[in-house]
Amino acid sequence: MNDSAGSINSPRRRVSRRTMLFGAGGLVIGAGVTESANLLTGSGSSGGSDDSAVVAVPSPGEELMTEHGVLKRILLAYRACSDRLAAGADVPAGALLDGAQLVADYVESFHEGLEEAYVFPRLRADSRYAALIETLLVQHDRGRHLTAGILAVAAGDLSARAADVPGPARSARTALKTQLDQFVRMYEPHEAWEDTVVYPALRAATSGRVLNELAERFADEENRQFGDAALARIVQRVAGVEQQLGLADLNTFTPNP
Amino acid sequence: MSGAVPALAVAVVAAVVAALVAVLVALLAACGSPKAAGPNGTNGPAGDALLQLPAPTQVVVQTRIVPGLGTVLTDSTGHTLYMFSPDARSRVSCTGSCAGTWPPLAVAKGSTPTAGSGVEASQLGTLADPNSGADITTYARYPLYRYAGDVSAGTANGQHLFLNGGPWYAMSPDGTPVVAAE
Structure with missing residues (x-):
């Protein structure tokens, strides 16, 4: 809205x-x-x-890559949920629901909206990028449908107990794992291509004046939709998801010497 | 001591002048800004220049059968047209980034959308479109939008997506949302 x-x-x-x-x-x-x-x-x-x-003011590319950082952290959470499903363990439904809702609101409605409104149209007419932009649009759509499926299933019984009993709950866990895996597999290369090809192409194809206007617009829209200090509050929500999944300590990702 | 007083006075005067210059510069910048927000967060009646949305003089609304949904409204290229529930009461609430995901079926000011086969001409209309600065085509008083995820004609991938704060539905020729299937 x-x-x-x-x-x-x-x-x-x-x-x-x-x-x-x-x-x-x-x-x-x-x-x-x-x-x-x-x-x-x-x-x-x-x-x-x-x-x-x-x-x-962050440049449009910097702003969009920061938002990708939020998505990357949610992908980590999704992978952790998938691992728990594979192991027949409990999945904290609150963490999964909040992560998926963040994806729906912040990534799919807002971030991808910025790309579809202000970035892709500036590159689509260039034959070097037309096919790539179409692939990215298709992936946005697939992601939105996966998220709708994840949100629907995440509201159900994700306990370890459900994994032991044949029936709808176990089927739902299996379907959820597939959706999470597909989402992660698609979005890792998706955002990497945008970071390394699309955003640099936008910068090369756009005047400094328009880039400045886009930067202002991105900041305005973020504030309008999510309020002041939007990024800080979004990151705080992501941290809450990570906390529930035992991912909050960055140190745990460091390999031993 | 006697030399310090004039120096202090000069510093104070310089600071006051600097502050006045800063205020003046800020006011001039605000007055001359091309981004002054108009109605609906755009650049005023000229629309949102950053969106680069075309508004053709000829718009034809048609129908097409989409598998799983039945007959839906489409644009002249066969792309499904959607309505947005929050747009009830003839308003355009999808602006800015939302209009990237859901590009409005814009039509040039003064032009009238045309009804193709199966479309009720009496249901067609227009509203001022803050995105294009032109008009947006309406059906049964709902603004019509395409979906960026429909990269090919004949699909309705946006059907029943909950995005940008509300649900989106393909529009049926009788002026109601298609809700039977996804």
């Missing part, structure tokens, strides 16, 4: 982050403080973390 309060639909005029940067730039120039100018451009030697008013 696109008509929430405080949205970019609001008739009142918004001061964009780029406008704030522009204004801050004027302050810097007026005061002749070159160190602050360095903070604006991300250069200089001060570290630049003490001026909270000066925040660079």
Whole structure:
């Protein structure tokens, strides 16, 4: 839905982050403080973390890759759920449901919507990318249907007890494992291709002015749909999923020497 | 001491001037911004330039049988047309990124969509489309959209997807959502 309060639909005029940067730039120039100018451009030697008013807007590619990071962490959770299903163990339904709902809301409605609205149309007419874009669109659709299936099954009995008794619950566990595996197998290369081919192609094919406008739009839409500090709150939800699945400690992924 | 006072005064004046310049620059930037939000979060009556949506002068709504669904409305290329439940009461609630996944069946301002075989002309209409800046074709007062996941004609992959805050259904020729199958 696109008509929430405080949205970019609001008739009142918004001061964009780029406008704030522009204004801050004027302050810097007026005061002749070159160190602050360095903070604006991300250069200089001060570290630049003490001026909270000066925040660079992520480029469209950076924003989309950050969202891919969220998806990667959910893929890890999906793989852990699949392993539990294969082992006949309990699957924490809350973790799976929240992970799948994040995929539906943040990845499939929002992130993929950005790609379908602002990225793919800019590349589809280029014969070098037309077939790839079509494949990515088909995969978005397949992912949405897999997610619908995962959400439907995840609401049922995923206990280890269900794995022992022939019947609908055991069949559901088997079907769920297949859906999770298919989702992970499809999205790992999917996001890798987007990161290494599609986003660089967008950058090459788009003027700096439009890239800046896209960056603003992506940030606006994220705030409109998920509120302020959207990424932090989304990552917090992902962390909650990881906590339930025993994946919260990054150290556990480090191999022993 | 006597030399320090003028220096301090100059610094204060410089700071005040800098602040005024900053405020002025910010105001000018806001006034001249091409991204000033208009109705529905777009660039005003001209539509959302970042979306690059075409609005042809000729739009024909047709019907087609889709396996598993029966007869549904399609555009002139045979792509299934969908309605979005939150659009009830003749509104266009799918804007921005949503309009990428569900591109509106836009038609140029002043043009009238045409009914193909099996389509009731009296059900066709238009609404202002904040995405294209033109109009969006409506049927039974619901705006019509395609689905980005229908990469080929004759499919209805968007049927009964819950996306962008609501369920999506193919539109039947009688002006009701197709809900019989997925």
